[in-house]
Structures are given as C-alpha cells and as structure tokens.
Amino acid sequence: MPALPVPTASASAPEAAHDNAPAFSPLYQQIKELITRSLQGGEWLPGQSIPSEMELAARFRVSQGTVRKAVDELATENLLVRRQGKGTFVATHAEERTQYRFLRLMSDAGGSPGLQRRLIGCRRQRVAADAARVLGLKSGDPVVEIRRVLLAADAPVVLDDILLPGALFKGLTAERLSAWKGPMYRLFEAEFGVRMIRAEEKIRAVAADASQAREMGVDAGAPLLSVERLSFTYGDKPVELRRGLYRTEHHHYRNELN
Amino acid sequence: MPALPVPTASASAPEAAHDNAPAFSPLYQQIKELITRSLQGGEWLPGQSIPSEMELAARFRVSQGTVRKAVDELATENLLVRRQGKGTFVATHAEERTQYRFLRLMSDAGGSPGLQRRLIGCRRQRVAADAARVLGLKSGDPVVEIRRVLLAADAPVVLDDILLPGALFKGLTAERLSAWKGPMYRLFEAEFGVRMIRAEEKIRAVAADASQAREMGVDAGAPLLSVERLSFTYGDKPVELRRGLYRTEHHHYRNELN
C-alpha cells in the first residue's frame, strides 16, 4: 500500500489523462526519481553511503525488491555504487581508479598514460553566442575559461579549453586550480557542488593552426584529434563545454561498441 | 531444486577450490551461459523468438525470476530483444533502425547521414603478421579484404578497409557484396552465420597519403579520422579487423560517456 501515486493506470484517474502526459510510471521509476532528487539536493554527499535498502523501503512504503530495482538502475547509470556487505554509496570522481573516468585517451603501448598537468590560464569573461546556446546561457553571461596542457613524459599530448558557467563556479581561480591535487571533476563536486553525470562528445580530425601547433609542439597543419565535450549534471543540465586537441602519434582514443 | 550445479559455495565442493578457479557462479549466470550457447549453436536464429520465460524456467528447472534476470542481462548486452506481449527475440543486424548500429558517424547538421556505398574491391589473400595476431590467425592464413567508399551526396566521406578470416567467409565475393541490399553485418549473419556482438575502436587523427587523398577527394596531408575496429562474435572471438578513414569537415564521430 504505497504512499506514492500508485503506478497502475486503472487506479490513477485515467480519465484525466487525455492530455499528452506520459502516463504514470512504474513504482520503481518513481523511487528512482525520488532518490535522484535527494542526490541533487545534497541529502547524501559524494562518497557517503545512502540508507540501506530496508530503510529506503520503509521510507517509501514499498518492498525491498522495488527499491532494489531502482538502486540497480542508478548504479548502472553510475550515480550510485554498491558494495556488498558495506552499503550503497554516492558515486564520486575521487579515486575512480587513478582518476580520469571520462578521458578515453590510451597509450598505444596499452594502459592509461600517466599524465602531468600544466595550467596555461584561467580567466573570467563573457560567453560567445554559440557557446551560450549549448550551455543554456544568455549571450554575454559570465563564464570561466580554463586552458591547460596534459603531458606524457614532458611531451604535450592534450590541449584543453574548458568553459564553465560563471554563476556556478564563483571563486574558481588559477590559484585554486593549481593548488588542487587530483581530478578536476573531483574539485568541481567537492568545492562547487557540481557533479558531472554524463557527457556527449563530437570527434573530428583537424589541422593544427599556428598557435595550437606551438603549444602542442607540432608543425602547423599537422593532424590533431578534436574532441568536443558537453557535460551534464543532474536533470540533464549542461554545465561544461570542453574542447580537447589530442596528439595521436603515440596515443589513441579508445571506444567500445555494444 | 535445480538440475544445474548448484550455485552456493557450501554445497559445491569448496574443498576442491583451492586452485585459481573463479569459484561457482550464481544460477542466473549459468542460465545466461546456457542461453548464449544455444544462440551460438544456432538453436534460435537471428530475428526468431526464443521460448517464453516460463518454458525456459521449466527447461532449466529454475524459477521464472531467475530466467528473467539472465534474459535481462542478455538484452542489455544486445544479444536478445524483449517485446512486451510478443516474446523475446534473437537480436539481428537487419532493421536496426535504418541499419548502422556500429557506425557512429553523424552529420554536423544532426541526424544520421544517409550514405551510399561504392565497392572498390573484394579479394582473397594471405594475412600479414600484425593482422594475423589480432585476429587470432596464423601468419599467411587466407583472409578476405574488402575495400569500399561511403558517400554522402556523391562526396566521399568514409574509406573502409575490411579484413575477414577466409575460413569463416567462404564464397564471399565482390558479386555477392554488390548484389546485397542492406547492412553488411546482416549479410554476414544471414549468409555466413557470423554475428557481430561487440567491437573495440582505436581512433586517431592522421594525414592522408597520396592514394588515400585521391580516393577521398582531399589534398595529400589533409587530416582524416582513422577508426580502427576489431569486432567480436560469441565467446569474444575476434572476426573482423576494419580500418575506416573519415572526412570530418561536415561529419563527426559521436560518442556518449557515462
């Protein structure tokens, strides 16, 4: 006898459903939505454990199996992490096996390419029209632009240009960035409460222009891999626009198709 | 009271497990394995329906819920497709929404880029050492090499070079390929019984050499996206090595990160 709006069409005023509403969802999807809202609202912070399945079942007045199905899906979406015998935890960009959950760059030799970071710049400015559109900002809104290079064995491999909404990242400065050890996305979630959930990438081959060539240590016109990433937080809200240029003589972008 | 080796460690000779065997798997994983073997053995062909959950439960002497969990996982791995009210079906590379399940190329305008095919060649030869290694062949084994161009609005966009083990693709000729309408992977599964399950891709930016430039209609040295794909069939057996070169002025490779 759940306290939530019941999932069956017959018991839920079907006669009021002749607008284009998506009809009622199953109970476990409603639970999923409620848990997601608690995550978004900060009730449980990254790295912390959430209540046990039995507690959640009592709280939502459903059976443990229903909670289980909701948590299962949130775990496959990488919002939660289950650990047998210990509990269920809010996923974090810390640890994440040596950092870099989103960076698909691999060394040709195999394995991930231990990278060093060199910050080029971090400044606030007004967003251009095209970037404003994809980030859901108004043209001219403040943004933070970060530029940096990633190096493998002192040779440049990645040139990143990162754009973040200024309203969400007040107080993000070059000093904060330089002082931070660990994944950049960990800094974002720990210090600014912005958690990157998923991202879309558009990949191209481009020719290096003069300034890119200089920073990457290649000739102008050399082929570079362009990776344009739009990252989303809870509720599919876009919060980062990033363009990476990769040297791929000794590295490659690895992908799996299912 | 399942007829299978029971899943619990206590009931399954734990004293024999001090070698490095992975211990016993849960029942639903054993069911998964049995279903996979039936798929591999051709008991149910692509597009056909498999027995209902109740029938499978009776056949394997387990509950419907256990079969359900096994089928669920096989469905998320794209080996099976569930259709409510109708049954569960063996996945196929036919239909697959306008073909192209593995081709991640998108038009910059948005949407998939209706492509025409032009076969350049299809011939049998001996495999080179490096290709033999990744395909699990002996150096000098026969392979089929297919070369083709994909065009959007009569302009070349993709140059494909495809290598297949000759032993699995007897009778594959340029004529067969030209006559075939529909996805190439559909031809493979329907005529040769080879179903592509998953693939790994290594992506790079490269400069076009003289002959590639000619076939792609670009200048020599122009940047092209190189997509090296290794495709696997049942049992993670590699069965295709493919190298695609993409023009990315008006198209891009789309990827999603979770």
Add this chain to the structure above:
DNA sequence: AAGTGGTCTAGACCACCTG
C-alpha cells in the same frame, strides 16, 4: 553476531499483443 547487499523462489496482478 549483526548488518549490508546478492540470489532465489512463489505467487499475484498488470499491460500489451494476437487470434
């Protein structure tokens, strides 16, 4: 020993499809 997630069962009812 107690608490957590993981597996398995049995049974009920719902939603969808077909004859």
Add this chain to the structure above:
DNA sequence: AGGTGGTCTAGACCACTTA
C-alpha cells in the same frame, strides 16, 4: 480469451564486511 513480458510483493537464505 489466452499468452507474453513487466511490475510488485514477501520471505528465505547466502556472501561479504565490520565489530
């Protein structure tokens, strides 16, 4: 009406972790 997959429940037991 009867079959299929989809959801939900209640209860049992197992495996892993911590104290």
